[in-house]
Amino acid sequence: MAINQVPDHVPPEMVGDFSLFTSPGMSPTPNGDPHAAVACVHAGAPIFYSPCNTRPGRGTWVITRAADQRRVLQDTETFSSHRSTFASALGENWPMIPLELDPPAHRVFRSLLNPLLSPKRVTELEPTIRERAITLIEGIAASGTSCDVMKDFAFPFAVNIFLRFLGLPEHRLHTFVGWARDLLHGDDVRRPAAARTIVAFIDELAAMRRNRPVDDFMSFIVQAQVEGRRLTDEEVRGMGVLLFVAGLDTVATAIGFDLAYLARNIKDQDLLRSEPDRIVLAAEELLRAYPSVQMVRVAIKDIDFEGAPIRKGDYVSCAAMIANRDPAEFESPNTVDLSREANRHASFGYGPHRCLGSHLARREIVIGLEEWLARIPAFRIKEGTAPVAYGGHVFGIENLILDWS
Template identity: 85%
Template sequence: MATNPVPDHVPPEMVRDFSLFTSPGMSPTPNGDPHAAVACAHDGPPIFYSPYNTQDGRGTWVITRAADQRKVLQDTETFSSHRSIFSSVLGETWPTIPLELDPPAHGVFRSLLSPLLSPKRVRVLEPAVRERAVTLIDSIAASGTSCDVMKEFAFPFTVSIFLRFLGLPDHRLDTFVGWAKDLLHGDDVKRPVAARTIVTFIDELATNRRKEPVDDLMTFIVQAQVEGRRLTDEEIRGIGVLVFVAGLDTVAAAIGFDLAYLARNLKDQELLRSEPDRIALAAEELLRAYPPIQLIRVATKDIDFEGAPIRKGDYVSCATMIANRDPAEFGCPNTIDLAREDNRHAAFGYGPHRCLGSHLARREIIIGLEEWLARIPAFRIKKGTAPITCGGHVFGIENLILDWS
């Protein structure tokens, strides 16, 4: 991976050999624990500069303390969200919406989309979410005593719920997941191909929904108005791409890391199985321990931030997995305590851009764990297999073979 030279304004003593993409434990690794590996970020200065901490090898400032991350994420005037992470893969600059918009435009689009993913709307979706989980798990239980849980449960469960929300057919689930995998975890050849494929798909879907409206998200977007006008083609694309990509990987990854933890910690597994009322609280601790995303901001002006000489245009990384291991925020942060109370974790981000889909994601994780533990006997990672984990912009896990023979 190409790396940028360290900018002249960064003091040499603030440069650290660390990357969410290439540091030990971040590359695809059997039996790896990338979340534990990032805890080392707290061993040094609270803010440091990594010369290669993005998918395309750009340098970023790394904010390690949760309190400092909250300051960055709250200050949208100084730290902009407009960084065109997706479109830059195609050599373009349009934003995903509302993630890469700053106020006041951000608020306009967030207000448009919020009702679609509100707690009330999620309650309406919940029976379908639970039914999908039960159907998949009953099928797995009936077909043997082991499974590849990502392929047979985590992805089909979370992605099918999302596809239903988008109004897309289940039979293309594997194709869509493949696109997301190439985009988020692929190489320099696969990423642009996946990005272009997704853009073309979203553009065609928008065209089709204009001609033949149905009761789904894309129809809502092409018919919606903001400030008395219809959305532009670029705005529709920006929303469609964000919603599509966000729903294809993150929640499935979270469920995978959760089940991998329970497979290795049979006492905790048995506790949740015998006392299912504990699952909702436990899910919060697992979200703290295994959040999947790094948030990037771009400095809009020169600022001395907590001793770091951040300059206009610098990238600033607020990685949720680093904030969630902050010893100033959490007692024994590297110990997973399923009874932890007052769990102010950063899994869904913070500030105006806090994850729009957090209510749905949280319910999917809880329901997935409830139904899995209710239907599958005590499970372990199958002997002779090793789950493959990776770091990156979104942390991932695959080849998670669970066995309950």
């Protein structure tokens, strides 16, 4: 099917003029708010077909209701996760593991990785996480009264923790972040180039750890066994690429959106600073309001879903940023309420593929906010600057200059 072509089985009245990539509010814009722009879809049909809602410009069915998204994400017999999202940039077809595997294979690899990112393991990492946050923030506070918070704090904090977890060299942090940015947000030239670079790096690292294992993630993977056998080279690559890419953007982005909100809402900032016990609950609400990931599934058989004739091979979008603004799920969904309880947001996905790193991500976000608010006085977006937020497969924010002079 040609890009942007609507399949014959899609009724014309079910085609919607919306895309997480190209709709108004999604392109990088000073002071833009792609999350607010997304909320407009709830004024229309609960499911529609967008002719251009993936990075290559391929169409997807867009599921707008949170309850319907949960049905899709739970139904692995109808909707597959195997899209080879990363490998397709190389013209190849292998899955990131376990993200792009379906049951029963998914369960095997998920069980292998679960202990590495369990709540117990995250608790053990907490002193290291907090120490890193304090060191960075105290350095920022000592050097002046403003900073580019993504470059100076969010990325060095979140990515450093993940690099330690993976056993990767910290001095290459900025190089790794650059690869991730090109992969997730780059054009048709930078994206495949970044993908090739990352694959070469992961393959080289795996070969090194086979010859000389140490106490790190890659050594664990190359020595691990599933169903009585060692992992294949492709399985090691698929697992290594997923963990590498997953740790280089999403948590830092979440912290950026959180600090941007607090910079614009001084009363909430003051509240959390004076009552830090509220930060855990507030972090969940900020995750709801500013998620970053669109989950896409592939129909593996024909199904009529809520009146939509979804056919085998169709892409189905379950965007967390849409589910989290569902008025049937959340009272006043476009209002950030830091005291919101029973917050059933979709920011970490749902079903068997719920984010493996959610426990670590939550602790990093909470600790980052706790230590920032404890050490930086009332801050605003620096006059004469404007943060740039953008949509896409992974939402992002940059040029976030905070000032507390």
